[in-house]
Amino acid sequence: MRVDIDAAQVRASGGVVWRRTKEGAVEVALVHRPRYDDWSLPKGKLDQGEGWEDAAVREVEEETGLRCFLGEELEPVAYDDSKGRHKVVRYWLMEVRGDGAPFEPNDEVDELRWVPAPDAGAALSYPADRGLVAQAVERL
Numbered sequence: 001m002r003v004d005i006d007a008a009q010v011r012a013s014g015g016v017v018w019r020r021t022k023e024g025a026v027e028v029a030l031v032h033r034p035r036y037d038d039w040s041l042p043k044g045k046l047d048q049g050e051g052w053e054d055a056a057v058r059e060v061e062e063e064t065g066l067r068c069f070l071g072e073e074l075e076p077v078a079y080d081d082s083k084g085r086h087k088v089v090r091y092w093l094m095e096v097r098g099d100g101a102p103f104e105p106n107d108e109v110d111e112l113r114w115v116p117a118p119d120a121g122a123a124l125s126y127p128a129d130r131g132l133v134a135q136a137v138e139r140l
Contacts, residue, residue, distance in 0.1 A: 003076040008088035010081055013056035014043025015094035016136040017068055018117070026140050028120040028133055029096075031063055032111035038125035041132060042109070043089055052090050060094055063109045065102060068094035074135045077128045091132055093139060 005011075017029035030039050044059035046052065053070055060068055071093035081087045103112040115123050117137050121130040 003078045003088060005076055005088050005090065007086060008078070009085040010087040011046045011052070011055075012043050012087065012089040013046060013052045013059060013091070014041050014089060015056050015060045015068060015070075015092050016041055016074065016132055017060055017064065017066060017094045017096060018136065018140060019096040019114070026117040026137070027114040028117050028136070029064055029066065030113045030115055030120060030123055031109045032113070033108060034110045035108070036125075039113075039123055040125060041091065041129050043091070044108075053092070056090070056092050056094070064112050065104060066096050067098060069097050071095060072139060074132050077132070079128070093136055 018026055020026055029042065031042050032039055042060045042063040044063065046055040057068065057070055060066060074091045074093065076088055076090045078086065078088045105111065120133045124130050124133065
């Protein structure tokens, strides 16, 4: 299904954040959001005048403390939010660069978990997020 990003009333960006272990396995970063008590991918709304890519990098760093390289774009996700607004979220593959700042729990995200890529889908709360991780695994 093709997503019309221009039709979005709410625009958000995020990433499938990944790293390689010393053994060469791929791990994916998942975040727990206490407000929804769910496991998700890091994402957030664009600030006024901010581009999609800049928002993705900023939101991932704000939620995880990780600085990342912006990679290939994945399929966008569209849905109606809790207020009935049409929301579009664009995601990118995002490889961690360096160690980043230590994770600090906050009001939006209270836990960060690294999960082996093949197991990440089962740990996520939403089918759309599982689909994004599956796309990412195929491309890594």
